[in-house]
Amino acid sequence: MLPDKKKRIGVFFCHCGKNIAGGLNIEALIESSKQIQEVSYVVDNKFSCSEDGQVDIQKAIQEQKLDRIVVVACSPSLHLMTFQRCGEKAGIEPQFVDLIDIRKWTMHGSPQKIAPEKALEKSKKLIELAVKRMRLKRLIPMAEIKTEQSALVIGGGVAGLEAGLDLADKGYKVHIVERLPTIGGKMALLYKVFPTNDCAPCILAPKTAYANIHPNITLLTNSEVKSMGGYIGSFHVKIVQNPRYIEADKCTGCGECVEKCPVKVKDDVFSAGMGQRKAVYIPYDQAIPKKAVIDAQNCLYFRKGVCRLCEKQCPTNAINFGQKPKTVEIKVGAIIVATGFDEYNPTEKSEYGYGRYNNVITQFQLARLLDIDGPTKGQLLRPSDGKEPKRIVMIQCVGSRDVSTNPYCSNICCMYALKHAQIIKEMVLPEAEIYICFIDMRTVGKGFEEYYSRTREIGINFIRARPSEVIQDTETKDLSLKVEDPEIGRLLKLEAGLVVLSCATIPSSGTEQLSKTLGIKLDKDGFFKEMHPKLRPVETNVRGIYICGSDQGPKDIPNAIVQAKAAASCADTELRKNKIKLPQFIVNASKLKKGGR
Amino acid sequence: MEKEENNGEYIELAELDPDFKSEVMKHEDAKGLNACFACGTCTAGCPIHEIFPEYDPRKLAKMVKLGMREEVLTSPYIWYCTTCHNCEQHCPQNVKFFNILNVLKNMAAKKGYAPNAWVEQTKQIIKTGLVFTTDEALFKKRRSFSLPDLKLDGSKVKKIIKLTGIDKIKAQIKG
């Protein structure tokens, strides 16, 4: 502990050009600051963060023999590090450098801007408090800890896989936790992907296959994170591995059990409700790991104690009805969260009839129907009677840009509607007429505008309007809707065999729980919140935990990949230090807490 | 530059009244107008638009925003609304077009643009407190169906009219 000698505190005012000086009397603040106890030097400069500004601060520290400083300028999340580094160069311990934000009260356009007199009054108080805090502050002892050379990735979609593979290739041990029985996420189920329309599973396979055999990667499928404790460099994580009721090391994925199983149920996850699977199943052909899994909720043995046909059939005796959930405990240096998204369930937008009318489906369901390896082998047949629809109407922004559901734009729906229209027109039902009702067409990525042009060129109809409701003919199950085409100023009545809703992208179920488990924040829409929307897009409020992909906000695959690589790079930047300094109390508290949050 | 002749081919900004929008939006009920992104959901669901395409909520919203005061307030169609609230129910931006329409109707009425039938009915409500009046012929008919006589009492409504000053507005109705 420091002896209680008199402190020499310096207060530095930044004008931030006109941002601060334009909305506040700095002279008056300088005068009042000089009166505060143990303040021995007060000065202002135009831009404290500029090279000149920093040199001035360093000179003052040395000439005035200052031992603590308070910089009165802008947000600590932006510049505290700048001034700590600046002070450290002149010999001040970083903990004794503080930055307080008064700019938010003075800057043009700031949502918190207030009148100059008010700003002056509030600034005075804030400065007094900051100086007092500096005067009384004791040095917090720091501990040096070793960073585990390993990482945990939560979510095995394309984003999680990319981040995991990057880290594994850099030499870290990586655990990928996926709650479904297979990795791959939504991308594996998309059939084709814009803007090039290549086969989604084909371009995903290099990643899933590599993750499966990478010597540095451990895949934990059917698993979820239960608790987390510790700090960057040393997170303790408990993972629950739910039973497959199949011994993974024995199962060869031959599918004999599936063949024999008498129970058929709707496949809500991998066919989006458009097809069926057995009670014992392999998610799809390219599933990784390609191992069967028993769905205990529907299995006859678990429900009624009978059957066990799969057990008799299995050539390698892999079935094990006695499997129990297993807890795995790991210690990792960093965590990357890539839990992706869910498609919004449009039942609550009852005017469009989803859930009431069989021939109203979602775009994700359409993606499954179009997939030649999907539940209908690529045939586009309407659910009510298995007939080919002659006219298809797509409705954009269902549950997006809608203040009664989700106010934000879901980013990808314009593009996937164009994609599905192209696929139907060019590959599935060339005779079908397709109408897309939209509010704004957003095609801003590289090559996306050309994609839109091509969709118009092949004869897809676009109507810049949103229908008010969908009505079903009770006999034919045909649908009809009216839209006002603003280009001609007339109401159009569209009769359709199939209506497809382009539904919002929402955070995946369980996101809120995970945010509590990990102690990371959510934004107002329920996605994980980044540290700074522009400058720190993949860091979170917990150092060492990063986010990427569509759990941070709706996005397409190219952007999910960019974020995944960024997250891996951030984790690497910290882990490669091998040792980092953390406040001793954090290390202590975490020891006491043992077992985590 | 010589002034180009304009015989209604285009709208000149100088003809528009930018205060119109702010005047409308001063009313609590019309605060949502700026959020409108012209998706046309209101128009698509409007039963009146179907019969009278000239009555178009999406267009009216834009006309108010542009400041087309006279066109909007003198339009006979704003009085055709059936008050079904469809536009309000399905609007993704919570614009509440139905309420904006009420603001417009009030402004039009004050200017004396309310149609005759509407004025007559208003007069009657102010006088009797009743939307429909009854007479002996009606009672006779009811009795023939063994229905009891109606006791219609408009006094409470009349009280409300006095308290809210609706009858004062009447003074400005020229119709």
Ligand SMILES: Cc1cc2nc3c(=O)[nH]c(=O)nc-3n(C[C@H](O)[C@H](O)[C@H](O)COP(=O)(O)OP(=O)(O)OC[C@H]3O[C@@H](n4cnc5c(N)ncnc54)[C@H](O)[C@@H]3O)c2cc1C
């Ligand atoms: C109909 C449709 C069509 C699309 N078409 C295209 C296209 O053509 N081109 C394009 O670029 N993009 C397209 N997209 C977007 C694309 O699907 C996403 O960009 C991509 O899937 C994002 O990947 P992700 O890894 O972030 O999320 P996801 O694919 O959702 O993967 C997340 C993974 O995390 C797992 N998970 C979730 N929660 C947990 C948890 N708590 N614990 C463990 N695991 C968890 C999930 O099971 C899942 O496997 C489309 C989207 C839709 C809906």
Ligand code: SF4
């Ligand atoms: S025991 Fe269960 S999973 Fe196996 S075949 Fe019977 S129903 Fe299917």
Ligand code: SF4
């Ligand atoms: S529904 Fe709402 S947002 Fe859409 S045009 Fe009508 S008022 Fe505007």
